[in-house]
Amino acid sequence: MLYLKKYFTEGLIQFTILLSLIGVRVDVDSYLSNQLPPLREIILGPSSAYTQTQFHNLRNTLDGYGIHPKSVDLDQFFTTRRLLNQVRQLDRLSVPSTELTTWLVHRDSETVVSTSSQPSPSITLDNGGGLEDVNNPDATPAMRGGSVGTESTYNLNAEDSSLGAVAPEGNQEQPGSRDGNDDLSKEDIDLIDILWRQDIDLGAGREVFNYSNRQKESEEEEKPSPRENKDGNEEQERWRNGVNLQGAQPVDGETGESIPEQFPAPVVVTAEIVSNEEVPSTSQGLPLAPLRPAGETQLDLEQQWQDIMAIMELQAMEVNSSSPNSSSSSDSGTTDSNTVVNFGLSTRSTPVNQDVSLHQASLPSCSQDFPPIFYPQVDSTTTPPRTTMLRLSSSNSSSINSTFGATNLTGIFIPPHVNSSSTNITSTPILPDPFSNLLEESMLDEISLLDLAMEEGFSQAQASQLEEELDSDSGLSLDSSHSPASPSSSETSCSSAASSSSTSATFSEEGAVGYSTDSEVATAEEGAVGGYQPGYSKLCRMSYQNPSQFHGLPQLDNIGHNHTYNLPLSSVFAEDPELPISSGKKAMKHSKLQPPQDLYDKHSSRDERRARSMKIPFSNEKIINLPVEEFNELLAKHHLSEGQLALIRDIRRRGKNKMAAQNCRKRKLDTIINLEQGVHDLRRNKGRLLKEKMEFIRSIRQMKQKMQSLYQEVFTQLRDEEGRPYPPSEYSLQYSADGSVLIMPRGVTTAEQHRKPEKKQKDKKK
DNA sequence: CGGCTTTGTCATTAC
DNA sequence: ATGTAATGACAAAGC
Numbered sequence: 001m002l003y004l005k006k007y008f009t010e011g012l013i014q015f016t017i018l019l020s021l022i023g024v025r026v027d028v029d030s031y032l033s034n035q036l037p038p039l040r041e042i043i044l045g046p047s048s049a050y051t052q053t054q055f056h057n058l059r060n061t062l063d064g065y066g067i068h069p070k071s072v073d074l075d076q077f078f079t080t081r082r083l084l085n086q087v088r089q090l091d092r093l094s095v096p097s098t099e100l101t102t103w104l105v106h107r108d109s110e111t112v113v114s115t116s117s118q119p120s121p122s123i124t125l126d127n128g129g130g131l132e133d134v135n136n137p138d139a140t141p142a143m144r145g146g147s148v149g150t151e152s153t154y155n156l157n158a159e160d161s162s163l164g165a166v167a168p169e170g171n172q173e174q175p176g177s178r179d180g181n182d183d184l185s186k187e188d189i190d191l192i193d194i195l196w197r198q199d200i201d202l203g204a205g206r207e208v209f210n211y212s213n214r215q216k217e218s219e220e221e222e223k224p225s226p227r228e229n230k231d232g233n234e235e236q237e238r239w240r241n242g243v244n245l246q247g248a249q250p251v252d253g254e255t256g257e258s259i260p261e262q263f264p265a266p267v268v269v270t271a272e273i274v275s276n277e278e279v280p281s282t283s284q285g286l287p288l289a290p291l292r293p294a295g296e297t298q299l300d301l302e303q304q305w306q307d308i309m310a311i312m313e314l315q316a317m318e319v320n321s322s323s324p325n326s327s328s329s330s331d332s333g334t335t336d337s338n339t340v341v342n343f344g345l346s347t348r349s350t351p352v353n354q355d356v357s358l359h360q361a362s363l364p365s366c367s368q369d370f371p372p373i374f375y376p377q378v379d380s381t382t383t384p385p386r387t388t389m390l391r392l393s394s395s396n397s398s399s400i401n402s403t404f405g406a407t408n409l410t411g412i413f414i415p416p417h418v419n420s421s422s423t424n425i426t427s428t429p430i431l432p433d434p435f436s437n438l439l440e441e442s443m444l445d446e447i448s449l450l451d452l453a454m455e456e457g458f459s460q461a462q463a464s465q466l467e468e469e470l471d472s473d474s475g476l477s478l479d480s481s482h483s484p485a486s487p488s489s490s491e492t493s494c495s496s497a498a499s500s501s502s503t504s505a506t507f508s509e510e511g512a513v514g515y516s517t518d519s520e521v522a523t524a525e526e527g528a529v530g531g532y533q534p535g536y537s538k539l540c541r542m543s544y545q546n547p548s549q550f551h552g553l554p555q556l557d558n559i560g561h562n563h564t565y566n567l568p569l570s571s572v573f574a575e576d577p578e579l580p581i582s583s584g585k586k587a588m589k590h591s592k593l594q595p596p597q598d599l600y601d602k603h604s605s606r607d608e609r610r611a612r613s614m615k616i617p618f619s620n621e622k623i624i625n626l627p628v629e630e631f632n633e634l635l636a637k638h639h640l641s642e643g644q645l646a647l648i649r650d651i652r653r654r655g656k657n658k659m660a661a662q663n664c665r666k667r668k669l670d671t672i673i674n675l676e677q678g679v680h681d682l683r684r685n686k687g688r689l690l691k692e693k694m695e696f697i698r699s700i701r702q703m704k705q706k707m708q709s710l711y712q713e714v715f716t717q718l719r720d721e722e723g724r725p726y727p728p729s730e731y732s733l734q735y736s737a738d739g740s741v742l743i744m745p746r747g748v749t750t751a752e753q754h755r756k757p758e759k760k761q762k763d764k765k766k
Numbered sequence: 767c768g769g770c771t772t773t774g775t776c777a778t779t780a781c
Numbered sequence: 782a783t784g785t786a787a788t789g790a791c792a793a794a795g796c
Binding site: 628656657659660661663664667668 | 773774775776777778779
């Protein structure tokens, strides 16, 4: 019988495997729930209960079949394990295999693309040749339309990814999600969103980034707008197909990640810089997480797959934020801008930035704001720019730092004076002071964060290492849901009832160790197989009420009593009041098939021997496990002496206590194991969070660097009416609260600007 | 019907 | 590691 079941199980599993290979889902569990309890485990993956150290947890993991851990049939156990491994491998490989392949293919293509070109419809303004593109008419329409979306905005090119910024682990662990540029962009969006939130924490309002969506921001933060969902679906579809429909998206050469135009800040230098909304939302160009090694990916494939699905949903919500939104364009004012400066930063564009980041990487949180840059508009040629600026800033603050402090609030930054001698900023590789001040605050935040991370004993490398280590044994986490303590498995599966005859036999044996004879075992088996499962399942449902006790740290408080921990099936069904009393009699019939007694004496316990010597007419198993009523009936049936009755009661008491002690020990062990697991999970989460934090900090730093370079680029390209560049010592670019960027004379207080931001939105013409 | 006692059981601890 | 006794807690039944 055992072998039959084993092979039957194996055959079914193999059949299931075949079906899974051809894409057919078979709920074998439902078919076999009565016969082959472990099958669910086999299909879904190994549970920690199969490990030796957690034998005692089989009861839980095997869908609550009540199998005593120790009684697990070893043959079945190993067979199960072998099959389980096979199925798990298939499961992991078969499900996302298509997406994986696609992803790999696209990854290669992405790499090629990234190295060969920077596909951006927008005009990329490199350090050297940025000015030539300033007047590019192609880019202007997009901005005019207020649809300064991903296409016409910043390009974070290979530089970004080369810096190694990594997306949150949840994203990066999903190879399937990286099958195309779209995916990457979505991930970027997701990452950007996270960064925004962090920026908000750092003091920079998210709205500062996202001007186009600013009005929708409030509702979008809570839930994605319908438009986003719609776009998200498209993205999702593209993702499934592994097709990159956004050919324009730049791709990182190193990581193969697509780098969407992160900074939507095409700048209209002369007249008005159209608000490039979407900066945050479309900032898909954020540095992405490096692809995980193939070995690692497989480990967490299962989890990653779930993460992918979750992220797809998330991205579906987020993607739309990247779509051009013209709402803010109205704020930008006049549209007579002739020149569009693409803020895209090529890898070559930031030689200055490197220095800046190293030495002056101090940004106030406002530096993370990337509003469209508006230059003071001089509508009338008669109006000198300076007049405008004076208008803007009635009160000059001598303290630039204080100005910057206010800038944080107002969204306007005023670069401090730069050495007046350097009129040609483009040639100056040094970051202007204004920007350093601008960066200062943010960098302080970063530093604090880094310090915090360090205080926790995690360097970046350590965090990564920890992450890898934690990922390496992801099996633990993956199987956490199937852990012995898993409430779902134990609770839900209880109703699935009887285990195989082998398990039930061993179970009874274990349950009545020292008391049961082989005949009793047979009885128990008979009872289990003989159709008493309903009673048992009911009992199973009743017992172990609080499997959730093992989830979360306060497990100890919730440890429930499992009064049926080791109850043999015979006793179990006997306890069911609805069960016919004949069950006990039936079991007694089988007890007549006992082998010779001397065989039992060897393995019987003291109480068994005592009972035998006292000629107790029924088994110790019955004595111990029968319900009180049946037990009393049993005693009443037989005319027993006082000594016999006393022995029987002692046997019952001792037997119950023995089981109680066993249960207690098992429970204690379970608690310890789950506590360990909880500690492990917490450590893992901690490492992951730290790693993410590091990555965010790095991303923010990169963004600040790019902001610096952009500021410099824009400023150097500004020309007054006479075609002369503005001296950085006298003028600075300032953000206004509405997202416009003004060039203003230094010394203008942000407070003043804040009062009259609207009036000052005038473009400065060359 | 509430309070009590008894009984049975379980969990826990110590040996 | 396991069995056993002691103890406390709890619930159910009976008074």
